[in-house]
Amino acid sequence: MSTLTGTMHLARLNVRRDRVRLAVWLAALTGLLAATTAGIKSLYPTAADLAGYAETAGSSPAATALNGPGHAVDTAGGATVFEVGGYLSVAVALMSVLIIGRCTRAEEESGRLELLRANVLGRHAALAAAVIVMVAMNIAVGTAVAAIMTAFDVSAAGAATFGAALAGIGIVFGAVAAVTSQITEHVRGSNAIAGTVVAAAYVIRAAGDVGETGLSWLSPFGWVQATRPFADERWWPLLIALGAAALLVAMAVALQNRRDVGAGLVPQRPGPASASPTLLHQVGFSLRLQRASLIGWTVGVFLGGLAFGSVAREMEDIVAESDDLQEWVSAYGANPTEAFLALTLLLLSLAAAGCAIASALRITSEESAGRAEPILATPLSRPAWLLSHLVAPLAAAIVVPVAGGLGTGIAYGILTSDAEQIPRLAGAAMAHVPAVWLLTAATVLLIGLLPRLAVTAWAILAGCVVAAMLGSLIRLPDWVLELSPFEHTPRLPGGSMDVAASLTLTGLAAAVIVVGVVSFRRRDVR
Amino acid sequence: MSLPIDVGGLTKHFGRTRALDGLDLTVRTGEVHGLLGPNGAGKSTTIRILLGLLRADDGAATMFGRDPWSDAVDLHRRLAYVPGDVNLWPSLTGGEVIDVLGRLRGGLDPRRRADLLQRFDLDPTKKGRTYSKGNRQKVALVAALASDAKLLILDEPTSGLDPLMEAVFTECIREAKSEGRTVLLSSHIMAEVEKLCDRVSIIRAGRTVQSGSLSELRHLTRTSIEATTSRPADDLDRVPGVHGLTVDGATVRFDVDGDHLDAALRALTTYGVQALTSAPPSLEELFMRHYGTGDDTSTEPQPAEAAR
Ligand SMILES: Nc1ncnc2c1ncn2[C@@H]1O[C@H](COP(=O)(O)OP(=O)(O)OP(=O)(O)O)[C@@H](O)[C@H]1O
Ligand SMILES: [Mg+2]
Numbered sequence: 001m002s003t004l005t006g007t008m009h010l011a012r013l014n015v016r017r018d019r020v021r022l023a024v025w026l027a028a029l030t031g032l033l034a035a036t037t038a039g040i041k042s043l044y045p046t047a048a049d050l051a052g053y054a055e056t057a058g059s060s061p062a063a064t065a066l067n068g069p070g071h072a073v074d075t076a077g078g079a080t081v082f083e084v085g086g087y088l089s090v091a092v093a094l095m096s097v098l099i100i101g102r103c104t105r106a107e108e109e110s111g112r113l114e115l116l117r118a119n120v121l122g123r124h125a126a127l128a129a130a131v132i133v134m135v136a137m138n139i140a141v142g143t144a145v146a147a148i149m150t151a152f153d154v155s156a157a158g159a160a161t162f163g164a165a166l167a168g169i170g171i172v173f174g175a176v177a178a179v180t181s182q183i184t185e186h187v188r189g190s191n192a193i194a195g196t197v198v199a200a201a202y203v204i205r206a207a208g209d210v211g212e213t214g215l216s217w218l219s220p221f222g223w224v225q226a227t228r229p230f231a232d233e234r235w236w237p238l239l240i241a242l243g244a245a246a247l248l249v250a251m252a253v254a255l256q257n258r259r260d261v262g263a264g265l266v267p268q269r270p271g272p273a274s275a276s277p278t279l280l281h282q283v284g285f286s287l288r289l290q291r292a293s294l295i296g297w298t299v300g301v302f303l304g305g306l307a308f309g310s311v312a313r314e315m316e317d318i319v320a321e322s323d324d325l326q327e328w329v330s331a332y333g334a335n336p337t338e339a340f341l342a343l344t345l346l347l348l349s350l351a352a353a354g355c356a357i358a359s360a361l362r363i364t365s366e367e368s369a370g371r372a373e374p375i376l377a378t379p380l381s382r383p384a385w386l387l388s389h390l391v392a393p394l395a396a397a398i399v400v401p402v403a404g405g406l407g408t409g410i411a412y413g414i415l416t417s418d419a420e421q422i423p424r425l426a427g428a429a430m431a432h433v434p435a436v437w438l439l440t441a442a443t444v445l446l447i448g449l450l451p452r453l454a455v456t457a458w459a460i461l462a463g464c465v466v467a468a469m470l471g472s473l474i475r476l477p478d479w480v481l482e483l484s485p486f487e488h489t490p491r492l493p494g495g496s497m498d499v500a501a502s503l504t505l506t507g508l509a510a511a512v513i514v515v516g517v518v519s520f521r522r523r524d525v526r
Numbered sequence: 527m528s529l530p531i532d533v534g535g536l537t538k539h540f541g542r543t544r545a546l547d548g549l550d551l552t553v554r555t556g557e558v559h560g561l562l563g564p565n566g567a568g569k570s571t572t573i574r575i576l577l578g579l580l581r582a583d584d585g586a587a588t589m590f591g592r593d594p595w596s597d598a599v600d601l602h603r604r605l606a607y608v609p610g611d612v613n614l615w616p617s618l619t620g621g622e623v624i625d626v627l628g629r630l631r632g633g634l635d636p637r638r639r640a641d642l643l644q645r646f647d648l649d650p651t652k653k654g655r656t657y658s659k660g661n662r663q664k665v666a667l668v669a670a671l672a673s674d675a676k677l678l679i680l681d682e683p684t685s686g687l688d689p690l691m692e693a694v695f696t697e698c699i700r701e702a703k704s705e706g707r708t709v710l711l712s713s714h715i716m717a718e719v720e721k722l723c724d725r726v727s728i729i730r731a732g733r734t735v736q737s738g739s740l741s742e743l744r745h746l747t748r749t750s751i752e753a754t755t756s757r758p759a760d761d762l763d764r765v766p767g768v769h770g771l772t773v774d775g776a777t778v779r780f781d782v783d784g785d786h787l788d789a790a791l792r793a794l795t796t797y798g799v800q801a802l803t804s805a806p807p808s809l810e811e812l813f814m815r816h817y818g819t820g821d822d823t824s825t826e827p828q829p830a831e832a833a834r
Contacts, residue, residue: 109655186616186655270651271618275625279618285626289615370613374666377577377607377679378630381599525579 005122010129014103022137025095029088030144036084037152040076043325050074056317057082063314065206066307068221071231077154078230081162089169089221090202092141096134096174097194103130104178105187124253127178131249134174142167158230165224168241172220173198175248182255220244282380282388289366290359290392297355297396298403301348305407308344309425312412315340331471333494341408341425342491348404349432350465350486353439355400357457359393360443364454367526376525383517390444390513397436405429428492434505435485439464441512448519451526528591530555530677530708531576536585537732538571545571547732548585553710553725558703560719561712562813563729569712570610572729573681576710577607589677606631606670610681610712612662614654620665621650627669634672642668645694660686671698678702680711684718696722716813728813736812745784747812750805751791752779756798765793776800 015022044050054074057063064070067086072078104126146163150156177194184190201219208215208222216222226237278284287294319325319336326336332346333339363386366372376385409425412418443457467476467484481487488501531553538546546568553559561569574580575587578598587594589601614623621643628634643650646664657665663686670678684692699722702709713719719726720740727737736743748769753759759778763771767786772779778797782790794802 188616270649271622271653273619273621273650275622275629279622279626280629282630289617292617370609370611371615373574373577373579373609374607374612374627375630376579377602377605377609378627379599379602379632380630524581525574 003122003124004128005125007122007125007128007132010121010125011132014129014133018099018102018133022099025137026140026144029091029095029141030148032084032091033080033088033145034148034152037076037080037149037154040079040083041152044076044079047074050076050079053079056314063311065210066311068205068225069209071228072158075154075158075230076152077149077158077162080149080154081229085162085225086202088145088166089224090198092138092166092170093173093198094195095141096138096170097177097191097198099134099137100130100174100177100181101187101191101194103133105181105184105190109185109187124256127181127252127256131174131178135171138167138170138174141170155230157233161227161233161235162229164235164238165227165229168224168227168238169220171245172223172241172248173201175245175252178252179248179255182252182259282384283391286362286389287392290362294355294359294392294396294399297352297358298400301351301355301400301404302407304351305344305348305404305409306411307407308347309341309408309411309413310415312337312340312344312408313415332491335494338494339491341412342428342494344408345401345405345425345429345492346432346468346486348408348429349401349436350461350468352397352400352404352432353436353461353464355396356393356436356440357443357461359396360390360440360447361454361457362392363389363444363447364451367451372525382521382525386444386447386517386520390440393440393443394437397433397440398430401429401432401436402426424493431492431495431497432486432489434502434509435464435489437509438485438505438512441509441516444513444516445519446516448516448523451523528588529553531559531587531589531710532591533572533576533587534585536572536575536587537583538568538575538580539583545732546575546582546585549729549732550734550737551727552737553708555708556703556706557724558699558709558711558722560723560726561710561729562714562716562719562726563712564714567714567729568732569714569729570681571732573607573679573710573712576679577602577605603632604675605677605679606673606675608663608666608670608678608680608683610685612659612666614657614662614665616653616655618654619651620648620654620657620661623654623665624650624669624672627666628673631673631675634669635674639668639672642672642698645698646691658686660688660691663687664691667695667698671702676707678707678709678711680709682712682714684713684715692718716810743812748781748783749787750779750781751794752777752803753794753799754778754801755794756800759794759797762790762793762797765790 044053051074054070057070057073057079063082067082070078070082073082107126142163142165144163145166146156146159149159149162173194176197177190180193180197181187181190183193201221205216205219205221205225208217208219209225216225220241223237223240227234279288315329316337319329319340329336329339329343331339332343363372366389372385376382405426405428406422408429409422412425413421439457439461442460443454446454446457464484464486467481468486471481471484471487485505488498488505490497490501529552531551533549533551536546536549536551537544549568549572551559551561551572561572563569571580575582576589576594578594578596578601581595590604592601594601614620618626624634624639628639642648646668648661648664648668652661654662654665663683667680667683670680684695687695699709699711711719711722723740725737725739726743728735736746754776755778756776758773758775760773762768762773762778762780765782765786766789767783768790769781769783770779778794780790
């Protein structure tokens with residue numbers, strides 16, 4: 001068919017261009033699965049241990065909302081699916097959405113597709129190539145998941161079903177993105193709509209599972225969950241998923257026939273013809289550029305807090321069941337519940353650090369996109385420009401953890417009927433603010449000294465996450481652990497505030513920022 | 527008063543690439559100066575150094591007598607810049623960007639802003655991501671022209687404009703000149719520079735190969751002559767400056783350097799001129815000579831490689 005000319009060529013081009021991205025997705029997803037499976041195996045080595053786990057974990061409504069109804073939770077495979085199945089299915093859904101967005105709308109938006117289509121590409125080639133890459137990637141993830149679980153010696157049939165279920169989830173939401181990418185002109189809009197569909201489907205599934213109504217059958221997450229890996233495996237629900245995906249792709253093709261290259265079905269709305277006073281202020285300007293992503297992070301971390309807060313009470317029982325878990329959690333505090341809450345706030349602060357780093361890295365993306373140049377050619381000095389872009393990450397270092405603490409406090413407060421928890425946990429969430437500032441400062445230093453390597457700020461954060469989550473388990477030497485600023489902030493609630501350490505971190509952050517700004521003043525603008 | 531731009535022996539390396547190799551450039555107050563050169567000649571690099579965005583490796587550069595690197599902020603009060611590749615913020619409208627840049631330059635005249643928007647036929651309510659290349663360029667142009675900067679630095683300002691908008695741009699530059707503003711504009715199109723500029727610097731491979739007023743440069747170009755003579759003019763090439771002589775019976779064709787035109791015509795009349803046509807000197811031809819590959823980067827006009 002002439003409308004598909006060049007599809008395979010384009011698919012190969014997509015894979016080649018995104019090979020690192022795709023490999024990282026695969027590694028991250030399989031790594032998470034392998035770690036969890038290994039963890040379940042070592043925490044609950046015997047059938048009796050697993051039975052105990054099933055009794056506590058499988059019975060709470062909050063856990064059901066988060067993870068879906070447990071199937072065969074008293075087997076290692078079933079417990080693993082219950083623990084990470086929810087995260088993995090959301091992750092493959094988002095992976096598929098992003099792949100489709102990158103290979104279709106993003107290409108079109110950049111004008112590259114126009115260049116290609118002027119050559120020998122069929123009208124539907126880009127969409128078809130994107131779908132091929134997306135499906136292939138999901139099959140790869142599904143196969144790897146099945147292989148890894150089988151390697152951990154769980155039921156092969158269950159592992160294969162779970163792998164297929166994950167691939168099915170990914171393919172359905174990839175197909176959703178194929179439709180949304182026809183609707184808006186811009187990849188961000190398309191991804192946002194598809195992401196909202198993912199979230200809505202997840203919430204519908206959660207509500208359906210908790211209420212034990214048939215509502216879950218309205219959600220793709222419900223379909224693939226119904227394959228019941230490790231229990232009485234059923235494959236037919238996957239047919240619903242594949243049928244829906246095929247319908248959605250057909251719809252995307254039909255929509256594509258009705259629009260021009262580069263255009264969306266929904267036209268862009270006009271904006272203001274002149275700037276508002278806040279935009280004219282340099283700080284207002286930089287906040288405006290980051291507004292959407294800051295709100296996204298804040299809401300996301302708040303929801304994360306709600307989720308963790310809602311399971312805090314069950315954690316007490318779960319932890320009590322397992323010596324290993326007790327040992328792990330005790331690293332964060334003496335009282336198990338307080339320790340779990342402290343761990344939650346630490347995790348949410350690490351997420352806030354992610355937000356701060358992403359926000360600080362806007363400086364390099366402004367620079368490399370050529371948008372810094374016209375601004376720096378005005379009487380605005382380079383330090384002033386840099387500092388104006390630092391307001392957002394430095395403020396996010398406070399706002400995002402507090403939002404997470406509020407979420408945790410609200411959920412935990414409702415469960416314990418104790419409104420006091422809300423201010424207590426929101427306050428405790430500020431424990432790690434100086435550490436987040438220091439990571440932001442490190443990002444600024446990289447931007448000033450080694451702009452090409454600025455993204456390695458993410459590697460620093462990854463190191464901090466490993467130190468914070470696993471440091472005590474994998475028995476890293478103390479001096480290595482102490483490189484992470486989060487090792488010097490108090491474990492609140494439960495721990496005690498170390499004012500001197502916090503002030504030292506803050507001072508260090510300020511000094512590093514100064515060095516970063518000075519280095520930026522001295523180097524070429526790229 | 528010191529020169530708006532005075533650059534001597536500027537060099538700049540990017541790793542192994544030598545982007546500038548002893549570039550000279552002088553821009554006088556009130557003139558429109560063209561910076562002409564092929565792709566990769568170093569036009570944008572020169573401009574970025576002048577804006578203090580890049581630091582030169584060697585050589586002297588001053589703007590209004592001051593150092594563009596260390597006095598960047600002060601110098602930027604006096605200039606407005608339009609980058610060659612205008613990138614806008616996807617979520618901001620063109621009008622918002624114009625206001626933000628204008629505010630940073632110390633405010634802009636709302637009447638002039640409205641007038642320019644209308645002349646450039648630019649819709650200020652569209653978001654940055656929806657503008658075409660030409661329209662992005664117009665956003666930057668309106669922001670620069672609506673400011674009251676004394677010096678306009680424009681990097682290939684017309685590369686995305688359609689002919690109608692190019693005419694508007696030409697008009698705006700003439701107005702800027704009549705207001706006494708100084709303009710440095712880079713381009714790789716001779717015709718555009720010929721239309722707008724008082725003086726031109728032609729650069730190639732990071733070096734200035736020719737610089738001067740348009741009439742000085744015209745002097746360096748050749749006029750093509752075709753004549754019918756009563757006697758065959760077959761020894762006309764004894765006259766210095768005559769190139770590519772072809773004699774075909776009574777018809778003679780040749781090119782002559784601008785500064786030998788007079789002598790060549792005198793010599794021609796001795797053969798009895800019956801008809802004469804001359805093609806005007808074209809800077810394009812001079813420019814093409816510098817565009818070509820090879821090492822003909824000396825300031826001497828080179829002999830034409832091929833007869834017409
Ligand atoms: N940031 C950079 N890193 C490495 N090389 C660069 C960089 N900027 C420019 N160059 C190189 O320097 C040389 C001059 O580039 P410049 O952009 O100044 O050319 P130009 O005259 O503006 O060309 P064009 O007409 O294409 O805009 C080119 O060889 C280019 O590849
Ligand atoms: Mg250029």
